[in-house]
Amino acid sequence: MNWAGLYTVLSGVNRHSTAIGRIWLSVIFIFRIMVLVVAAESVWGDEKSAFTCNTQQPGCNSVCFDHFFPISHIRLWALQLILVTTPALLVAMHVAYQQHQEKKLLMLRGHADAKHMEEVKKHKMRIAGSLWWTYVCSVVFRLLFEAVFMYIFYMLYPGYQMMRLVKCEAYPCPNTVDCFISRPTEKTIFTVFMLVTSSVCIILNMAELVYLVVRACARRSQHHSNPSSGKGSFYGHKHSSEYKQNEINQLLTEQDGSLKDMLRRNSGLQEKGDRCSAC
C-alpha cells in the first residue's frame, strides 16, 4: 500500500464529489503528494547524515538532532496527507451502503438482471439526505485535520523557517555546541510551498462547505414554495436511468420511513433526524 494505492482508492470517491471536491482532490494529489514524493523526500533524505555538530563528542550529534527534530517534516506531511484524505472514505462507504440498498430493492421488485445492477453501480449519487450529512462531516473533518497539523508544525518548528545553525546544550554535548543543518534554504522553500498548498486546500474545503449549505437551503426553500417539485421533477424519458433512479430514491425513502415508523411504534422513541433537512 503506497501513495499509488491511496490514489486508486480515492479516485473512486471522486465520482460522487462536488466539482470543488474534485479540484481539491487534484490539488492534493498533484501539488502535495506528488511534490512530497518526487522532490521533498530527497531534500530531507540526508537530514541526519548531514547534520554536523562542532564537536567530536560521541553521541552529541544524535542527541542534538533528536532534540531539535522530534519528528521529521516528511513524516508529518505524510501523516497529514493520509489523515486529510481519509474522511472521503466515509462518503465512499455511505455510497456503497446506498448502492447495496438499491440493489436489494431491485431484487425485491424483480429487476435483478445484470443490466440494472450495472446501472446502480454506475450512476452518480445525488448529495442529498443522509449522504449530505456524511459529506459535510467529511469536509469538516478534513478542515479540522489540516488546521491541527498546521498548528503542530507551527509549534514544533516556530515560524516555518529552517535555521542554518542551532545551539545545542543537551547531555553529552560539552557546554554549548554549534550544530549545522543541511540544506536549510531548500527546506524552508518546500515548507513554505507545502504550507501554501495546505492553505489553498483549506480554502477549497471552506468553499465546498459553503456551497453545500447554500445549495441545501436553496433546495429547501424551493421545496417549501413549490411542494410538487423536488423528487419527481425530472420528467425525462420514462425509461431513462435518472427517472428510474428517482423512482428508486422515492421508494427507498418510503421504505426507510416505514421502517422508522415500525421502530417508533415498538420503542416509543421519537426519531430525531426524521425531517429531510437537505432534500
Add this chain to the structure above:
Amino acid sequence: MDWGTLQAVLGGVNKHSTSIGKIWLTVLFIFRIMILVVAAEKVWGDEQDDFVCNTLQPGCRNVCYDHFFPISHIRLWALQLIFVSTPALLVAMHVAYTRHEKKRRFRNGEKIDIEEIKNEKIHIRGPLWWTYTSSIFFRIVFEAVFMYVFYYMYDGYQMPRLVKCEAWPCPNTVDCFVSRPTEKTTFTIFMLAVSGICMMLNLAELSYLVIKICMKESRKTT
C-alpha cells in the same frame, strides 16, 4: 503518486489536444521527465556528499553548500514539470463539465444519444477554445518563469568547478569544490534546450489556434 501516475492523468487529456499539443506532451514525457528520472537524478545524487571544502571547520561545508545551492536543480525541474503540465487539467475539467451539461440536458428531455456523449471528440471551439488557449498561455508563462529563476539563481547556466565561500563559520575564505560540474552543465543545457523547444511548440500551438479561429470568422462573414 509519482511521474507514472501523472502520465496516466495527462494521457487522458491527450485525446482533446491538437496535434501540436500531442507532440508537446510526448516531448515533455520522453525528453524531460524520463531524462530527469533516469539520468539527471543520479548526476545530482551525491551533490551534497561530494561537495568538498578546503577546511576541517565543522559546519562550514553545510553552510557553503546551502549558500551556493538554495534549491537544487533537480527539485526546480521537478516543480517546473509539475507546474507546466497542470494547466492541461483545466482543459480536462472543462471537457468533463461540457459532458455533464449534455447529460443534464438529456435528462431534461432533449434527444441526445447518451452513448455518443462519452465517445465523441470534443471540438476546440467556443468557451473550450478560451480554456485551451489560457492553458497554453499559462504553460508558456510557467516555462519562462522557471527559466528565469534558473538563470537568476545560478548566474547563467554553467556549473562552476570551484566556489569561494566566506559564510560563518568558515574561517576567512574557503575553496569549495562542486562534484561533477561538467556533467551537470551538460544536463542543464540539455534541459534548457528541451524547455526552449517546448516553449516554441506552445507558441506554435497558440498561433495555430488563433489563426484557425480567425479563418473561421472570416469565412463566416464572407
